[in-house]
Amino acid sequence: TKENPSGSEILVATSKVKATTEDVKKYIEDFKETAKNNMKAHGIPASITMAQGILESGAGFGSLAKEANNHFGIKCHTGWTGESVKYDDDAEQECFRKYKDPTESYKDHSAFLSSRKRYESLFKLDKGDYESWANGLKQAGYATDTLYPSKLIGIIERYELYKIDNEVLGRNFIPKPRVVTQVQVIGEHTVEKGDTLYSLSKKYNISVEEIKSLNTILESGISIGQKLKVKK
Numbered sequence: 001t002k003e004n005p006s007g008s009e010i011l012v013a014t015s016k017v018k019a020t021t022e023d024v025k026k027y028i029e030d031f032k033e034t035a036k037n038n039m040k041a042h043g044i045p046a047s048i049t050m051a052q053g054i055l056e057s058g059a060g061f062g063s064l065a066k067e068a069n070n071h072f073g074i075k076c077h078t079g080w081t082g083e084s085v086k087y088d089d090d091a092e093q094e095c096f097r098k099y100k101d102p103t104e105s106y107k108d109h110s111a112f113l114s115s116r117k118r119y120e121s122l123f124k125l126d127k128g129d130y131e132s133w134a135n136g137l138k139q140a141g142y143a144t145d146t147l148y149p150s151k152l153i154g155i156i157e158r159y160e161l162y163k164i165d166n167e168v169l170g171r172n173f174i175p176k177p178r179v180v181t182q183v184q185v186i187g188e189h190t191v192e193k194g195d196t197l198y199s200l201s202k203k204y205n206i207s208v209e210e211i212k213s214l215n216t217i218l219e220s221g222i223s224i225g226q227k228l229k230v231k232k
Helices: 021-042 046-057 063-068 102-115 117-124 130-139 148-158 162-169 197-203 208-214
Strands: 009-012 018-020 084-087 094-097 188-190 227-229
Touching: 018 021, 021 046, 021 102, 021 162, 046 102, 046 130, 046 148, 046 162, 063 084, 063 094, 102 117, 117 130, 130 148, 197 208, 208 227
Parallel strands: none
Antiparallel strands: 009 018, 084 094, 188 227
């Protein structure tokens, strides 16, 4: 994510689209009741489900979300008898599930996690502990992106999605502000006038592609004041 000149956040989603703060807030309003209902039925924190939906569907603007109402990138897998669409992902023209309505995608996502043995350990976690759930999803192999947990946690705290969990759990949890320590900022570069991805790659002895990957940059543009990770 990054800030644009107007102060709105731009979220670069795994679906390779960009969504503004306003887009994300509307998405939350549209689907928070669905996420709450699924939390009650399946035990998955609504905050986690919402953050995954936001990240993986680009707040509903991704191709799969628009064409197939598939907000979580769930592939057909063995036994799927519903409609499907072909879409290039890890391989060309893979089979993805198509739904009549996005709420079906949410329901299927919850059923998918709760019925797979690899995710069993998640359901032993506190339903309000979104940090452990985010890290647990990565450990269970849900995503290959090493930054996946921090992306989910960032979305949850940025948009206060833990408040949706609070409504279901009848609590008033508020996370402590995160303290940025020196350890966290080592290997970070604040973009200055004249900087380019190429010049930074030479300065820090890292390839342009690595910088783009570390910072989820899909294009070549960087902006003054933007903070970039420049070391793994």
